Amino acid sequence: MTQLPHFQLFIDGTWSEGHAGQTMMTQNPATGEDWASFACAALQDVDRAITAARRALNDPAWRDMTQTQRGKLLYRLADLIEENAQELGRLETTDSGKLLAETASQTAYVGDYYRYYAGLADKIEGAVLPIDKPDMHVFTRREPIGIVAAIVPWNAQMFLTATKLGPALAAGCAVVLKASEVAPAPMLAFARLIEQAGFPAGVVSVVTGDAENCAIPLTRHPDVDRIAFTGGPDTARHVVRNSAESFAVTSLELGGKSPILVFEDADLEGAANGLIAGNFGASGQSCVAGSRGLIHRPILEQLIAVIAEKAANIVVGDPLDAGSHLGPLCTSAQIDKIVTTLATAKTQGAKVHFGGAPVAGAGNYMAPTLVECTSTDTETLQVEMFGPVMSLIPFDTEEEAISMANDTPFGLGSGVFTQNLARAHRVSARLKAGICWINTYRAISPIAPFGGYNQSGYGREAGIDAIHDYTRTKTTWINTSGSPMANPFVMR
Known part of the structure; x- marks a missing residue:
């Protein structure tokens, strides 16, 4: 032995x-x-x-x-x-x-x-x-x-x-x-x-x-x-x-429940990649996970389609394999928490577009999951799950987006996707978070404060x-x- x-x-x-x-x-x-x-x-x-x-x-x-x-x-x-x-x-x-x-x-x-x-x-x-x-x-x-x-x-x-x-x-x-x-x-x-x-x-x-x-x-x-x-x-x-x-x-x-705000003028490809990085990167096991996606209503359906197309190509597998994009979660308790939280969200009217269940077989694998929410009270928008679960909810105005983003006891990370420079400055200044990424997400440097x-x-x-x-x-x-x-x- x-x-x-x-x-x-x-x-x-x-x-x-x-x-x-x-x-x-x-x-x-x-x-x-x-x-x-x-x-x-x-x-x-x-x-x-x-x-x-x-x-x-x-x-x-x-x-x-x-x-x-x-x-x-x-x-x-x-x-x-x-x-x-x-x-x-x-x-x-x-x-x-x-x-x-x-x-x-x-x-x-x-x-x-x-x-x-x-x-x-x-x-x-x-x-x-x-x-x-x-x-x-x-x-x-x-x-x-x-x-x-x-x-x-x-x-x-x-x-x-x-x-x-x-x-x-x-x-x-x-x-x-x-x-x-x-x-x-x-x-x-x-x-x-x-x-x-x-x-x-x-x-x-x-x-x-x-x-x-x-x-x-x-x-x-x-x-x-x-x-x-x-x-x-x-x-x-x-x-x-x-x-x-x-x-x-x-x-x-x-920890955090960081918001990512995507406005209708955003580059959809870049925004989709930002949301994927913020939610599926590191299998969602990140304190700055952008697990509250706030999407301008006119582009919500189109953005979901872009994310779904990209997610279909995500390889869930052995983390030692260079071809894998998403590995297992560290503990089985995380899987249990995600499953319970998703079940509650569904009773609250949330729609699971893809994923939503553990991957069959050995190991703590969870399928990348996208949840569309109709209320900010939805459980997946409130609970830090530490797993690959993305929750999206629409907003209609810039003021509403800022209010929704700040409606949380947390305030670690945040993201804004827009091609309007004035809006980027205006919105980032009002977000109550220690970090704000504009048209990118989950970037670090020894030169940049983190908190x-x-x-x-x-x-x-x-x-x-x-x-x-x-x-x-x-x-x-x-x-x-x-x-x-x-x-x-x-x-x-």
């Missing part, structure tokens, strides 16, 4: 099993079978990782490393990621079901995120203040915020890790990275590259495990200074409550400002008068 791969925890520069000896199996979504096991962290392992991070922050090997030297380590890490992109992509595909074509290319691309922050590492600057007291020299400096708990879900793991780890390491922080207990293999393998890049022991630890023994102790830990969380709103509420005692600075990148409004979270990842979120500002006052301090009872 072939022994399945096993992944250990990476804590303080060493590989180990969890303190309690607990392990979990991880399934291949394409087959539904166990393919690997991994060690699970216990409270003692979380403590060990935090202790190592605190020691690393005080160790001259990291504390006194110049910002330029930190940048060079990040450049080295970026090179290693690119060199191992195919292997890491294959691991992620096997563990999560996402297409290898996407996981490998996305992994290679996130090398640019580390290079971006490598370049910013020695540009974290303070300032000399033009203070209103001539006998004082006052300046600011930015110092590492401290220990960062970075919590990453199973989808887009390398990307969502880079947006946290890149700026944190550039700023000089120490990081405990918590991988999802669902499909954690690529993150545990990624830790090998951290080791190879030459980061001092304790600067980065990678753990995984369940909520009670790993996630909760990590987010409640009194020594954690910063929490960077990506996941769902329900879990995020627990994270915020867990951080209340330590007052850890927290950022949340959560949402309302229940899609707060804080931004990527972009130049994100690095400041991993620093604290210290203000230093120097008395240059040469005279002793005067009256101690009067504030200067």
Whole structure:
């Protein structure tokens, strides 16, 4: 019998099993079978990782490393990621079901995120203040915020890790990275590259495990200074409550029900591709999935026909096969949720144009599905399903489209398809979302901030400002008068 791969925890520069000896199996979504096991962290392992991070922050090997030297380590890490992109992509595909074509290319691309922050590492600057007291020299400096708990879900793991780890390491922080207990293999393998890049022991630890023994102790830990969380709103509420005692600075990148608005002057081919990218790309397993398609009524029927023609050519199959367009969903629970939600939508008058059922056979495969809705209350327009389900609903006026788009507790992504430049500016300015794509969808860059409004979270990842979120500002006052301090009872 072939022994399945096993992944250990990476804590303080060493590989180990969890303190309690607990392990979990991880399934291949394409087959539904166990393919690997991994060690699970216990409270003692979380403590060990935090202790190592605190020691690393005080160790001259990291504390006194110049910002330029930190940048060079990040450049080295970026090179290693690119060199191992195919292997890491294959691991992620096997563990999560996402297409290898996407996981490998996305992994290679996130090398640019580390290079971006490598370049910013020695540009974290303070300032000399033009203070209103001539006998004082006052300046600011930015110092590492401290220990960062970075919590990453199973989808887009390398990307969502880079947006946290890149700026944190550039700023000089120490990081405990918590991988999802669902499909954690690529993150545990990624830790090998951290080791190879030459980061001092304790600067980065990678753990995984369940909520009670790993996630909760990590987010409640009194020594954690910063929490960077990506996941769902329900879990995020627990994270915020867990951080209340330590007052850890927290950022949340959560889910969404992003609207894509298509106006009657839009290029139908481009709009159809945008809707397909936003709903069927990554099998719909994306926080920015454009799962609320708002379509100008005069073109609704024609656009549905274009989408249906394109969807007929979508190949649902093995995610390791270069010919597949849509792979399995990561968990069977997602299939169950979609089936239940579609059943409810049908009772509400929704029409399923194609798809609407799981694909027969082994694995967590769901057919790409298009639902036409008559009411904004339709279940498929309200529930984040994390699967390949596109819901379309007509609008009659620009004002109605904006109102419908903003009628949601979420606000992460949005899209607008129109050839009218004035309308594009006008509508995008009024959409309550952290990201707006015009005549495209689902594009990312290390230069562009990523984050949402309302229940899609707060804080931004990527972009130049994100690095400041991993620093604290210290203000230093120097008395240059040469005279002793005067009256101690009067504030200067």
